[in-house]
Amino acid sequence: MPLPLDLRVALAPRETYGELMREPVAGGWRRALERPALVAVIVGTAVTLSSADRVPIGLVAMAILTWSFVPMLQLLVGAIVSGIAPARSISMARSSELLFMAHLPWSLWVLVMTGLTAFTYVPLPQSVQVVSLLIPGVWTSMIVLAFCRAVLGCTTRGARWLTALHQTMIWMLFFGYVFLVSGVWARTLALVGW
Amino acid sequence: MTRIRRAATVVFVLGIALATLRDDVPARPPIQVGGYQVLAGDFHVHAFVGDGGLAPWTLQRHAARVGLDVIAITNHNQTLAGRIGRWAARQSSGPMVLVGEEITARDFHLIAVGIERAVDWNQPAGAAIDQVHAQGGVAIAAHPMHGFAEGYDERALAQLDGLEATNPDVVHSPRDMEVEEFYQRTLARNPAVAAIGSSDFHTSATMGGCRTYLLVRERSEGGVIDAIRDGRTVGRCGRDRRGRLEQLRGTPELVRLIEPYRDALAPPREDVLSKMTTFGVWLSLVVLALVGPRS
Numbered sequence: 354m355p356l357p358l359d360l361r362v363a364l365a366p367r368e369t370y371g372e373l374m375r376e377p378v379a380g381g382w383r384r385a386l387e388r389p390a391l392v393a394v395i396v397g398t399a400v401t402l403s404s405a406d407r408v409p410i411g412l413v414a415m416a417i418l419t420w421s422f423v424p425m426l427q428l429l430v431g432a433i434v435s436g437i438a439p440a441r442s443i444s445m446a447r448s449s450e451l452l453f454m455a456h457l458p459w460s461l462w463v464l465v466m467t468g469l470t471a472f473t474y475v476p477l478p479q480s481v482q483v484v485s486l487l488i489p490g491v492w493t494s495m496i497v498l499a500f501c502r503a504v505l506g507c508t509t510r511g512a513r514w515l516t517a518l519h520q521t522m523i524w525m526l527f528f529g530y531v532f533l534v535s536g537v538w539a540r541t542l543a544l545v546g547w
Numbered sequence: 548m549t550r551i552r553r554a555a556t557v558v559f560v561l562g563i564a565l566a567t568l569r570d571d572v573p574a575r576p577p578i579q580v581g582g583y584q585v586l587a588g589d590f591h592v593h594a595f596v597g598d599g600g601l602a603p604w605t606l607q608r609h610a611a612r613v614g615l616d617v618i619a620i621t622n623h624n625q626t627l628a629g630r631i632g633r634w635a636a637r638q639s640s641g642p643m644v645l646v647g648e649e650i651t652a653r654d655f656h657l658i659a660v661g662i663e664r665a666v667d668w669n670q671p672a673g674a675a676i677d678q679v680h681a682q683g684g685v686a687i688a689a690h691p692m693h694g695f696a697e698g699y700d701e702r703a704l705a706q707l708d709g710l711e712a713t714n715p716d717v718v719h720s721p722r723d724m725e726v727e728e729f730y731q732r733t734l735a736r737n738p739a740v741a742a743i744g745s746s747d748f749h750t751s752a753t754m755g756g757c758r759t760y761l762l763v764r765e766r767s768e769g770g771v772i773d774a775i776r777d778g779r780t781v782g783r784c785g786r787d788r789r790g791r792l793e794q795l796r797g798t799p800e801l802v803r804l805i806e807p808y809r810d811a812l813a814p815p816r817e818d819v820l821s822k823m824t825t826f827g828v829w830l831s832l833v834v835l836a837l838v839g840p841r842s
Contacts, residue, residue, distance in 0.1 A: 354548070355548075357548055357837055357838040357839055358839055358841070359836070359837065359838070359839035360837055360838075360839075384841070387840040387841060388839065388840055390840070391835065391836070391839070391840050394832070394835075395832055395835075395836055398828065398832055399829075399832070400600040400601075400750060401600070401601070402825055402828070402829060403600065403750050403751050404599075404600035404601050404748075404749075404750045404751070404754075405601065405609055405612075405754075406753065406817060406821075406825065407566055407570065407612070407817075407821060407824075407825060408562065408563055408566045408824070408825055408828050409563070409566045409567040409570035410563050410564075410566075410567045411567070411570075411605065411608070412601065412605055412609070413563060415601070415602045415604075415605050416600065416601065416602070418602075419595045419596075419602045420595075454839070456836075457836060457837070460836040461833070461836060461837075464829065464832055464833050464836060467829065468829055468833075470751045471825060471829065472822075472826060472829070531598070534596065534597045534598045534622070534623065535597075535598040535623055535651075536623030536624050536649070536651030536668070539624070539651050539652055539653050539668055539669075542653055
């Protein structure tokens with residue numbers, strides 16, 4: 354049995370994106386939004402599970418709705434990266450669809466963290482949680498780099514720049530949100546002696 | 548691959564359906580002690596948009612699930628989520644939802660409950676407490692241990708209405724000594740300070756896992772605020788999903804009053820079927836993530 358597509362993209366991104374680019378698929382926004390929808394379901398359900406320890410439809414639906422800004426922002430960042438790639442030969446919808454195939458590292462990280470919280474009762478130190486962010490971060494960077502080379506037709510140097518831009522925007526949004534809503538900025542001001 | 552995807556989708560949908568069918572609110576008979584009604588509250592609850600996971604309008608129902616009579620939504624340096632939560636709660640019956648804020652400053656964290664407008668974080672703790680009182684609210688020192696409580700000077704300690712005498716970060720941990728020391732220091736200046744138990748509910752603690760028992764004259768927002776102001780509270784922590792032992796904290800007289808009702812006031816326990824359902828939903832999501840939406 355062949356490996357699932359998303360897993361193949363995660364394990365061998367350059368080869369898999371190369372194969373996908375050779376397939377005669379027109380794509381379309383409906384197809385392109387399937388994976389963002391899946392990510393919204395994963396994030397919303399995971400948040401409900403870890404917060405409430407139960408998953409009634411009302412809580413899950415509301416969490417999916419409220420946390421759907423996460424895949425939406427990822428779509429937006431992906432569109433910016435695809436939009437500025439000079440050698441892109443496919444539609445924006447197909448490009449977004451292919452880029453969202455890189456969701457697996459983060460989806461698995463969210464689910465593993467949720468599983469540890471909800472089922473093992475092993476208290477995971479905050480420092481371990483923060484350091485563990487590096488795994489999906491680095492893994493996703495490698496997939497995005499392969500995407501820029503194989504899908505967007507960038508040179509090695511151009512692919513590195515676009516990957517850096519993509520990851521910078523994603524991490525800035527992530528830390529920006531955390532910074533804004535958790536009051537971290539007050540503590541940061543204290544750290545810098547203000 | 549399609550069959551695996553379909554099977555995972557079926558398990559996911561069935562799990563959600565089963566969880567919805569079993570989503571009941573446990574019945575709790577009212578408890579009277581010494582002429583007061585006993586309520587269970589959690590005054591440190593975060594919500595979306597903020598660093599909480601659940602939307603503010605879903606929190607009232609969730610509070611009922613975990614056996615609480617009152618919660619305060621206390622996002623960092625804002626009251627928007629609290630006001631939304633209170634508005635939604637007033638559209639239906641159930642636990643009370645109070646507007647609050649976790650005033651997150653450089654050298655102290657302070658819970659304000661029963662306020663309307665956000666209190667400026669950029670001021671000394673004593674001044675922030677004054678502003679909470681001016682709005683008719685009560686001020687509670689949040690997780691008062693190293694890193695969160697250095698800003699409480701003598702004046703601020705004397706002004707506090709309550710402090711989180713027990714919370715999930717410290718219960719049965721060495722840091723509990725820091726909280727106990729802060730509690731004793733505050734009691735020495737303010738013997739009526741309320742012992743509060745709070746969950747600091749974000750996305751992984753259990754709401755009401757640590758909670759406060761309040762002896763109220765009437766079941767109302769005013770009744771709750773008065774009970775905290777007068778120190779008629781006992782903080783409880785433990786017997787959570789990690790199975791840790793229970794901790795009751797408050798003045799010995801109040802703890803003695805509450806003690807006989809420990810079991811009646813305990814958070815509802817989760818049953819095996821519910822755990823299996825959530826595990827099935829989680830597992831189906833792992834499979835769906837791996838196989839993706841399309842081959």
